[in-house]
Amino acid sequence: MKVLVIGSGGREHALAWKLSQGDRVQIVYVAPGNGGTATEPGLKNLPLTDPVALADFCQAEKIALTVVGPEAPLAAGVVDAFRKQGLRVFGPTKAAAQLESSKAFSKAFMKRHNIPTAEYDTFTDPVLAHAYIDQKGAPIVVKADGLAAGKGVVVALTMSEAHEAVDFMLLDNTLGVSHNAGLDGQAVPRVVIEEFLQGEEASFIVMVDGKNVLPLATSQDHKRLLAGDLGPNTGGMGAYSPAPVVTPDVHARAMREIILPTIRGMEKDGIPYTGFLYAGLMIDASGHPKTLEFNCRMGDPETEVVLPRIQTDLVELLVAAADGELNKVNLQVSPQTAVTTVLVSGGYPDVYEKGKVISAFSDQVEEVTVFHAGTATLNGQVVTNGGRVLAITALANSLENAVRRSQEAARTVQFSGKQYRKDIGLDLIRYAD
Ligand code: AMP
Ligand code: GLY
Numbered sequence: 001m002k003v004l005v006i007g008s009g010g011r012e013h014a015l016a017w018k019l020s021q022g023d024r025v026q027i028v029y030v031a032p033g034n035g036g037t038a039t040e041p042g043l044k045n046l047p048l049t050d051p052v053a054l055a056d057f058c059q060a061e062k063i064a065l066t067v068v069g070p071e072a073p074l075a076a077g078v079v080d081a082f083r084k085q086g087l088r089v090f091g092p093t094k095a096a097a098q099l100e101s102s103k104a105f106s107k108a109f110m111k112r113h114n115i116p117t118a119e120y121d122t123f124t125d126p127v128l129a130h131a132y133i134d135q136k137g138a139p140i141v142v143k144a145d146g147l148a149a150g151k152g153v154v155v156a157l158t159m160s161e162a163h164e165a166v167d168f169m170l171l172d173n174t175l176g177v178s179h180n181a182g183l184d185g186q187a188v189p190r191v192v193i194e195e196f197l198q199g200e201e202a203s204f205i206v207m208v209d210g211k212n213v214l215p216l217a218t219s220q221d222h223k224r225l226l227a228g229d230l231g232p233n234t235g236g237m238g239a240y241s242p243a244p245v246v247t248p249d250v251h252a253r254a255m256r257e258i259i260l261p262t263i264r265g266m267e268k269d270g271i272p273y274t275g276f277l278y279a280g281l282m283i284d285a286s287g288h289p290k291t292l293e294f295n296c297r298m299g300d301p302e303t304e305v306v307l308p309r310i311q312t313d314l315v316e317l318l319v320a321a322a323d324g325e326l327n328k329v330n331l332q333v334s335p336q337t338a339v340t341t342v343l344v345s346g347g348y349p350d351v352y353e354k355g356k357v358i359s360a361f362s363d364q365v366e367e368v369t370v371f372h373a374g375t376a377t378l379n380g381q382v383v384t385n386g387g388r389v390l391a392i393t394a395l396a397n398s399l400e401n402a403v404r405r406s407q408e409a410a411r412t413v414q415f416s417g418k419q420y421r422k423d424i425g426l427d428l429i430r431y432a433d
Pocket of ligand 2: 295
């Protein structure tokens with residue numbers, strides 16, 4: 001069987017790596033892929049990004065299954081294009097992907113279906129937005145409506161930060177909010193302003209086939225650049241699985257109060273949800289989860305710790321999910337702990353250079369899996385090609401070993417300007433004490 005993964009990050013390398021372990025899999029194409037998927041046995045990069053060109057390729061090559069990694073092609077309707085040609089694909093339609101691509105859509109959806117989330121209001125008029133901030137006070141959270149590659153959220157600790165964020169998002173319009181026309185065809189910048197929530201965050205990722213839901217292993221990522229959760233927000237500097245903050249009670253609540261009402265709500269609203277669904281949870285001190293956001297895809301770097309723990313053939317899971325038969329599968333998850341440390345380019349998350357040669361590591365680093373994110377191959381060498389460069393995952397029986405191996409490998413791999421967090425997973429060890 002031939003399969004296709006769409007995307008080029010660490011998440012897609014991990015998906016392709018796991019898929020290639022399937023008994024029935026001959027080859028995994030990755031479009032467009034990266035330096036890791038270019039060199040890994042069993043995987044082949046495909047230099048295509050246009051949805052119709054990809055669908056044509058799948059017809060011609062008889063690709064049995066396609067899985068879409070990132071949000072941008074989903075929000076652009078790649079699943080709709082594939083389904084129109086009768087191709088098997090796992091991911092949400094353009095309409096369903098609005099749960100991520102429009103914060104205004106997802107907040108209104110949650111309100112309508114009584115799904116716990118921060119109190120909020122939506123604004124296109126800056127005067128009204130400023131008045132709302134004056135009325136509510138700080139801390140308060142300002143979010144650009146559209147996809148903004150992780151840069152569209154300002155957690156404002158002071159009123160002036162909040163006012164600035166509104167001006168930036170509504171007046172300067174530099175975040176590209178106006179590109180998110182939405183299904184209503186309106187291309188106006190819009191912000192959601194919401195209540196500041198406190199607690200501990202976790203990533204709750206499930207597979208959905210329209211009706212049935214399969215929760216994957218729990219995980220937690222580290223979004224801040226610097227140790228101790230300090231510094232600017234990034235796409236993710238590391239992650240671990242399982243996330244002990246998601247106790248069996250929190251898990252049951254998240255399923256009952258958030259995930260199932262979301263799937264039923266989407267069905268009721270006439271836009272049934274298929275694909276990975278990722279609820280970013282904020283869990284308060286008494287164990288009540290609220291939804292910070294929905295993503296219509298797996299998390300990155302959460303994928304790099306969730307998939308290594310999955311023992312069931314991923315191809316079987318995805319085929320069942322795409323065919324509406326998730327109720328027929330049985331998910332086996334390893335009890336081991338997975339920790340991933342992300343190596344990023346110097347200067348990231350702001351301006352950074354590309355093209356730095358990455359030292360050969362396969363012979364130096366044992367017992368870890370190196371997932372490539374922003375890398376490319378150039379004259380037979382692997383070079384940096386993005387902000388997040390590699391995610392180094394260790395899977396071990398003990399927490400300590402998983403943390404130590406991931407850290408050791410992160411230290412060993414070299415490229416000019418390398419930055420990484422030296423505390424990924426250390427909070428886990430404290431948690432267990
Ligand atoms: P989002 O993209 O909506 O998940 O927001 C990115 C990050 O901002 C989250 O991971 C949280 O750390 C933080 N955040 C978002 N919304 C809130 C909120 N209502 N209260 C506190 N922190 C938030
Ligand atoms: N790790 C956060 C995300 O994938 O959105």
